[in-house]
């Protein structure tokens with residue numbers, strides 16, 4: 027028979043460590059949190075072997091007395107709360123008193139610490155939960171903790187670690203989030219001897235974002251708030267709607283200085299973008315929410331990064347509204363003090379998004395893993411790397427694009443207009459673009475149910491095969507009210523005596539062929555999309571769509587700079603600038619981040 031036993035403290039700590047310490051990144055998190063709680067001005071994080079071999083965190087915080095240094099390793103030892111009531115007013119990141127106990131149960135921890143104003147420091151070594159050294163030592167004020175050989179005594183845990191590369195990325199990710207959130211503190215993060223983050227204390231958020239995320243990424247973000255909704259105050263930075271990622275990794279949210287994970291908050295940010303955000307896409311955001319401690323509960327998970335709000339709907343609304351204002355305008359500041367959507371003289375204050383081309387030197391931004399060059403070309407000419415996954419590129423432009431400043435670079439293959447948008451490359455299909463411009467112009471001009479007829483002085487005789495003629499005859503009723511006058515002209519021919527007044531002879535002929543299903547897949551349009559203009563589309567709309575296409579600039583047609591500028595100007599004024607009448611894209615944006623990846627400037 028097995029007997030029930032109370033486990034010894036080493037075993038208890040080893041088991042409990044699983045909750046707090048699941049990976050090197052969680053060690054980084056706990057140690058940096060302790061350094062922040064110690065009131066540090068500057069924190070250095072060093073990672074080796076993905077953090078599995080070694081993690082060192084140094085700070086210039088308050089340090090510990092020799093007695094506290096020993097006590098710090100005991101489970102449930104904390105200087106931050108004394109009773110459960112304190113939790114409702116907690117201002118520190120830690121409070122459970124289990125991080126050091128847990129970490130030291132599953133690794134080797136060496137701590138040197140000197141309390142501010144004390145002449146001497148303390149050095150303690152704890153290995154697999156057992157203290158082996160505790161000596162006085164000379165060291166700077168503050169605390170340095172080195173964690174090595176993580177999980178070497180818990181093989182089961184170690185097996186669950188990803189490779190050093192992945193663990194390293196997670197460590198840097200968490201450090202980056204702290205750096206983004208705690209701008210008052212200076213950070214230095216080094217991994218495998220390489221400096222990854224270096225930022226001074228006391229930066230403003232925008233400069234901090236530039237130091238952490240890269241100048242270019244930071245430049246592309248809009249100021250969010252501060253917005254005071256009574257229950258919460260929100261401020262931060264958030265990307266423009268087309269600067270997105272396929273997951274929420276680019277979103278850093280902090281609640282009262284604590285980096286948190288929370289799905290509802292992420293969704294609230296997304297809904298602030300309204301329909302501007304494509305399905306399945308997430309913006310890049312750094313958002314702080316300040317809320318009184320008694321309105322939140324962080325004690326719902328040992329890692330303290332999940333959070334509950336006593337009035338979640340209000341917090342979510344506030345966040346959504348702050349994001350919406352950042353993107354679409356509206357006054358910042360307290361909601362109550364100003365009327366929400368009014369400018370000074372009752373004029374609408376909603377301002378469309380505006381993009382300013384960046385002029386600063388580029389820095390490596392965080393890269394989306396979407397566009398990957400083919401690996402290792404074998405023959406230098408045959409295997410020039412091809413970009414995959416173009417369909418997954420970010421949307422070329424926001425829907426409301428009239429204020430974008432695109433600089434035209436030139437024409438490619440006399441078919442595509444190349445433009446610079448910030449530092450991204452935008453490729454525009456000149457035919458599709460002109461088709462869209464014509465479509466919207468025609469629609470606006472011919473809003474009535476019928477088109478006026480223009481009698482042709484010289485009729486057009488079209489030679490067609492019998493099935494095409496039959497198809498057109500079946501449509502002739504509807505076509506007559508739209509300005510087409512036709513009659514049979516012997517076997518295999520059709521005579522057109524009138525066309526809608528806005529249509530030229532060649533266009534008219536093309537449109538009729540298209541309607542008869544006999545149109546050639548003409549220049550620029552490619553094979554017709556089966557979903558394009560199904561029977562259900564009213565005849566009038568079909569005629570306008572086809573006219574827009576038939577009359578548009580073709581591929582392989584030389585354009586002057588003026589013509590390209592005119593076309594792009596017209597296109598950006600369109601209601602739906604991103605798609606031609608056939609629903610194909612008019613333009614594609616190749617982000618600098620993709621190019622940099624492609625050229626292996628960044629990996």
Ligand code: ADP
Pocket residue numbers: 056060061063064085087088089090098099103104105106119120121122123124125126127168169
């Ligand atoms: P908690 O942070 O929940 O209090 P920890 O196990 O993380 O628990 O730390 C235990 C205690 O050790 C803390 O309450 C704090 O007093 C002390 N401590 C830990 N790290 C530091 C540090 N870097 N500087 C000063 N004190 C520290």
Ligand code: MG
Pocket residue numbers: 056059060119120121123125126
């Ligand atoms: Mg702690």
